[in-house]
Amino acid sequence: MLKQIRPAILMIVLMTIITGLAYPLGMTGIAQVLFPHQANGSLIESGGKVIGSSLIGQNFVSDKYFHGRPSATSEPDPKDPTKTIAVPYAADNSVGSNLGPTSKALIQRVQGDAAALHKENPSVPVPVDLVTTSASGLDPDITPAAAYFQVPRIAKTRNIPEADLKALVAAHIEERLLGVIGEPHVNVLNLNLALDALKKS
Structure with a gap:
């Protein structure tokens, strides 16, 4: 059972970092560089x-x-x-x-x-x-x-x-x-x- 739980937890953590932190921060940074007026409202x-x-x-x-x-x-x-x-x-x-x-x-x-x-x-x-x-x-x-x-x-x-x-x-x-x-x-x-x-x- 531990063999199945460990990869599931690892995937949750990894996908949270990628989709919840890295991607939004990356898109925000790109928007600030390319479209600062629109990115700021x-x-x-x-x-x-x-x-x-x-x-x-x-x-x-x-x-x-x-x-x-x-x-x-x-x-x-x-x-x-x-x-x-x-x-x-x-x-x-x-x-x-x-x-x-x-x-x-x-x-x-x-x-x-x-x-x-x-x-x-x-x-x-x-x-x-x-x-x-x-x-x-x-x-x-x-x-x-x-x-x-x-x-x-x-x-x-x-x-x-x-x-x-x-x-x-x-x-x-x-x-x-x-x-x-x-x-x-x-x-x-x-x-x-x-x-x-x-x-x-």
Whole structure:
């Protein structure tokens, strides 16, 4: 029996060292050398302070900023831990709403959001990503159409010509990776940082 136990224990120890220590440390070291920005969270700094990550959306609600997709993430209610409350872009609780296409709550929410957005820009159809949540609830990007849709509101709020804002959006469109992977998109945080810089210049 000892002959069978000894090699089993040895294999457990050996595989723990290889897969639990050597491999993760090796991959971390390689990532730090080859992709340090991504390995450290794709953090975005402004004025020497970390203000977010290009991988995680933020809840911009002011009319003077571009808004991201709705987020379905939630957190325990501080007043009643047995319940949850909506906390958009809660990075520690990445989740979709899990509401199906026949859900009355989902239909009412989407219809309400679409109606509000239609008032904001009645001459253009509401882009679908401005009323639907992503699977993670943390999507930092919107489609170019969603960014252009918001230009009239921001132009009015900030008193900036629409042509300048459209040029800003166009400059921040990220194309498909290698020309084939994904869809053109705009990172909302980067766009809003450029928007603030545009106003100051």
